[in-house]
Amino acid sequence: MPEFPYLPQTKKDIDEMMEVVGVKSISELFSDIPERFEVDISLPESKDEFTVLRDLSELSKRNLTLNDMSVFRGAGVYKHFVPSAVQAIASRGEFLTAYTPYQAEVSQGTLQMLFEFQTMICELTGMEVANSSMYDGASAVAEAALMAVRVKGGKKVLVSEALHPEYVETIKTYCFGSDIDVETVAFDSESGQVDVTDLQNKLTEDISGFVLGYPNFFGIIENLSEIRSTIGENTMMIVSTNPIALGILEAPGMLGADIVVGDGQPLGNAPSFGGPGLGFFASKESYIRKMPGRIIGETKDNDGRTGYVMVLQTREQHIRRSKATSNICSNHAFNALIASIYMSMIGSEGLREIAKRSFDKAHYLSERISRTDHVSLVFTGPFFNEFVARFDCDLKEFNKELLKDKILGPLELERFNEKLKDCGLICTTEANLNEEVEFFAGRLEAIG
Amino acid sequence: MKKYAATHEWVSVEGKTATVGISDHAQDHLGDIVYVDLPEVGKSYKKGDVFCTIESVKAASDIYAPVSGKVVEVNEELDSSPEKINDDAEGEGWIAKMEISNESELDSLMDLEAYKKHCEEEG
Numbered sequence: 001m002p003e004f005p006y007l008p009q010t011k012k013d014i015d016e017m018m019e020v021v022g023v024k025s026i027s028e029l030f031s032d033i034p035e036r037f038e039v040d041i042s043l044p045e046s047k048d049e050f051t052v053l054r055d056l057s058e059l060s061k062r063n064l065t066l067n068d069m070s071v072f073r074g075a076g077v078y079k080h081f082v083p084s085a086v087q088a089i090a091s092r093g094e095f096l097t098a099y100t101p102y103q104a105e106v107s108q109g110t111l112q113m114l115f116e117f118q119t120m121i122c123e124l125t126g127m128e129v130a131n132s133s134m135y136d137g138a139s140a141v142a143e144a145a146l147m148a149v150r151v152k153g154g155k156k157v158l159v160s161e162a163l164h165p166e167y168v169e170t171i172k173t174y175c176f177g178s179d180i181d182v183e184t185v186a187f188d189s190e191s192g193q194v195d196v197t198d199l200q201n202k203l204t205e206d207i208s209g210f211v212l213g214y215p216n217f218f219g220i221i222e223n224l225s226e227i228r229s230t231i232g233e234n235t236m237m238i239v240s241t242n243p244i245a246l247g248i249l250e251a252p253g254m255l256g257a258d259i260v261v262g263d264g265q266p267l268g269n270a271p272s273f274g275g276p277g278l279g280f281f282a283s284k285e286s287y288i289r290k291m292p293g294r295i296i297g298e299t300k301d302n303d304g305r306t307g308y309v310m311v312l313q314t315r316e317q318h319i320r321r322s323k324a325t326s327n328i329c330s331n332h333a334f335n336a337l338i339a340s341i342y343m344s345m346i347g348s349e350g351l352r353e354i355a356k357r358s359f360d361k362a363h364y365l366s367e368r369i370s371r372t373d374h375v376s377l378v379f380t381g382p383f384f385n386e387f388v389a390r391f392d393c394d395l396k397e398f399n400k401e402l403l404k405d406k407i408l409g410p411l412e413l414e415r416f417n418e419k420l421k422d423c424g425l426i427c428t429t430e431a432n433l434n435e436e437v438e439f440f441a442g443r444l445e446a447i448g
Numbered sequence: 449m450k451k452y453a454a455t456h457e458w459v460s461v462e463g464k465t466a467t468v469g470i471s472d473h474a475q476d477h478l479g480d481i482v483y484v485d486l487p488e489v490g491k492s493y494k495k496g497d498v499f500c501t502i503e504s505v506k507a508a509s510d511i512y513a514p515v516s517g518k519v520v521e522v523n524e525e526l527d528s529s530p531e532k533i534n535d536d537a538e539g540e541g542w543i544a545k546m547e548i549s550n551e552s553e554l555d556s557l558m559d560l561e562a563y564k565k566h567c568e569e570e571g
Contacts, residue, residue, distance in 0.1 A: 289503075314504075319508065
């Protein structure tokens with residue numbers, strides 16, 4: 001057996017250890033494993049570090065990353081431009097231990113950052129209080145459903161079918177263990193918005209909350225005021241939103257939302273493989289004790305200086321154990337840090353500009369599509385930066401062709417809803433250059 | 449008549465109505481009380497049900513209904529001044545008034561002397 005520089009045991013060490021435990025060879029240690037599990041895993045010959053690095057580098061060159069591509073796909077995770085300063089600031093060593101700051105005396109930087117994050121989320125959503133982040137948009141919306149039940153006491157929540165299907169699945173999973181019924185409300189096949197008649201028919205007294213997307217999964221902007229007056233005061237309105245959209249849309253808090261949640265990935269976080277992102281969670285002050293997650297508060301120390309601490313910890317699992325309001329403690333604080341730096345860098349003007357460009361490009365593209373013969377818009381409702389189109393061709397094949405030109409095409413919706421066969425969800429952001437949009441529009445026009 | 453539960457609630461009975469709170473001994477152990485999640489007026493609880501949660505700087509503690517019955521009034525003063533429980537747990541710091549549904553349950557509760565002994569034994 002050759003000796004490896006990174007393995008600390010010498011042959012002598014190993015021989016001594018084998019003697020102590022009473023075996024003659026290493027393979028004897030594995031003698032308890034039944035023979036049927038002994039397979040030849042055919043590992044190649046070992047290579048030196050220099051060769052391995054060169055091989056991996058060659059291999060990585062075959063990857064196609066979003067940076068090299070035109071992306072016309074979103075559906076919950078979005079490619080936006082991120083100023084280089086965001087990563088530079090976030091990479092500072094002081095921030096890299098974003099673990100729960102129990103000891104406030106040594107965690108003022110982290111605590112202040114999370115406090116600022118909460119403040120920005122409140123401003124963005126139009127709500128009174130926010131926590132210092134959740135795992136992602138899906139778990140945030142599921143926690144919101146549980147919170148509605150804590151506040152209202154019913155045992156049922158309604159969920160719009162036009163909410164992201166994976167969010168709906170997550171809500172069902174969270175509610176399953178808590179014996180909470182989840183019922184879906186249909187969307188209007190013409191507008192793409194919540195079917196208000198179906199909503200009215202399903203409203204009963206024991207419904208604690210109604211969850212919907214704003215914009216919804218199809219990019220459509222729901223009429224929150226109408227929904228608010230439909231469900232009445234006994235049911236909480238839970239709004240799952242895209243923070244970038246709030247750059248130009250009215251804040252859900254101003255339209256009667258009781259809880260506003262969403263995925264903060266679009267705020268400076270990389271799309272990666274769909275994560276890690278962060279969830280944000282905001283509500284009204286009167287419900288603060290029913291809110292999940294960590295909340296950071298601002299206070300004064302003995303000498304009257306501003307300081308930051310975790311507050312309302314008695315709700316949390318390290319104190320309330322099994323009766324805790326939620327079991328989220330280690331949040332995605334590092335991703336929240338990135339989001340906070342991004343938001344403070346772009347400011348409210350920048351956010352509006354990014355939202356407007358994302359909106360404009362999508363609307364330009366939809367205009368072009370409405371004039372083609374073989375692609376058509378599916379819904380009539382107002383939309384932000386995503387919309388659904390029906391294709392007169394094999395969408396899967398079309399996407400394969402696009403990929404050859406380094407274009408990530410529309411998300412095929414059939415796997416989420418069979419009514420949406422041949423339909424694709426198209427997305428644009430400010431990161432789509434005008435010539436990319438032109439090129440893509442040309443490809444759509446050439447279908448048929 | 450005033451009686452105590454082993455879980456440190458007191459009940460003061462007048463006719464069919466019981467005023468309920470936590471004992472002075474309990475408030476002393478909880479420390480500074482910062483929030484009281486009051487029970488709902490009109491709701492019925494069985495003896496031993498969690499009917500209120502008291503949050504102190506140390507912990508959030510469940511308070512159990514010492515007798516079965518319907519809540520007819522809650523001490524709304526506690527919403528803005530939860531410290532009233534620290535100041536006067538067995539007087540102005542009362543939590544709720546209940547309409548007793550089973551008076552015989554009072555027999556299983558302790559009088560002051562027995563309760564004092566119970567606290568000593570608990571340490």
